């Protein structure tokens with residue numbers, strides 16, 4: 506009898522199974538992911554960090570989500586964008602330095618990029634705004650790197666109104682140059698709103714909205730400038746106006762997500778791509794050397810863009826997802842740009858496998874549940890002439906050409922990097938130097954330096970630079 510009942514139970518279970526299966530197997534809804542990147546914005550240049558520059562929409566994102574107070578990017582535009590796209594440090598593929606406009610190299614095409622991984626996970630992938638990961642060959646362009654659509658500049662250091670750099674148009678829609686009127690920040694906001702309004706909610710969306718604001722040149726529409734009539738210095742006034750103009754566009758994008766009913770299933774990340782520029786040498790190709798002071802403000806952090814000090818690399822950053830990240834969260838744990846790749850691919854239910862080994866670590870538990878960061882080390886930069894490396898709270902700043910300079914800071918106690926304690930901690934310095942050296946064994950020297958050395962070598966085998974015949978004849982008289 507027992508067997509009969511067992512058989513009956515098994516039959517009943519089998520009969521019920523098909524009914525139960527669809528509910529159990531229904532996949533969780535994949536979140537929309539909107540990454541908003543500002544360009545060269547100072548750490549302090551948001552309302553919630555105490556700025557006089559008005560950023561009510563960014564402030565609301567911060568208040569409604571998590572402020573990431575130890576979020577590290579790379580010191581410049583291209584390297585940070587490369588770190589986001591690959592989940593790997595730029596020293597692994599020679600992209601430690603921003604790509605100058607006349608150079609022809611780009612982000613190595615054998616890297617597997619974030620939009621490729623998200624596309625494989627079923628996402629629509631859109632880049633609205635700046636790329637700066639290769640422009641001279643179409644093989645580097647966004648549509649050949651996993652994006653379904655791209656609108657905006659391929660490089661990004663443009664005039665905000667003409668969209669030109671050095672008189673050359675840098676404004677594209679899906680690979681075609683576009684000449685159109687308008688302030689770049691407004692045009693990018695318009696495009697993002699239109700995209701969200703027309704988006705089919707059945708397909709999860711990855712939007713990389715990458716403003717050229719607030720990079721030099723410092724330009725803003727008259728109405729935005731008028732708001733800051735109280736700021737006497739023209740560059741700071743224009744910079745403040747362009748930050749507030751960008752904030753307004755971010756507000757429109759959030760409203761579009763709200764209106765479309767997507768907001769509760771959308772993770773929004775906001776960050777600057779590097780610290781604000783404090784030295785004209787690093788401001789880009791626009792000459793800012795005549796300015797009395799560069800406008801961005803990195804608050805308590807030392808120096809700015811281009812350097813491995815905290816002012817160049819610890820950037821303003823926010824994560825916001827209603828219902829998934831508690832409002833008012835402050836994450837004071839180390840997170841690096843490379844961590845976004847595995848974190849976002851993980852949330853998307855995709856696979857981080859299939860590319861090269863990642864430097865990034867999944868930090869979702871740190872952002873959303875208050876867990877300790879899995880990250881114990883930050884590589885700020887690694888080049889033949891310098892290293893910036895943090896392990897725990899110890900940070901090494903090492904300029905390697907002779908005469909070399911070695912600095913050591915306790916970042917927890919001295920976040921402003923005022924007190925170089927290298928002399929008092931020789932063992933810590935030696936351990937960090939050994940680690941930097943070990944990492945440097947896998948370093949690809951910057952593609953910029955490789956290209957320039959080739960050009961230099963070519964110039965070294967030109968004909969002798971002797972005076973011309975007239976000068977020689979004259980000398981003999």
Ligand SMILES: [Ca+2]
Nearest residue numbers: 544545582778
């Ligand atoms: Ca930048």
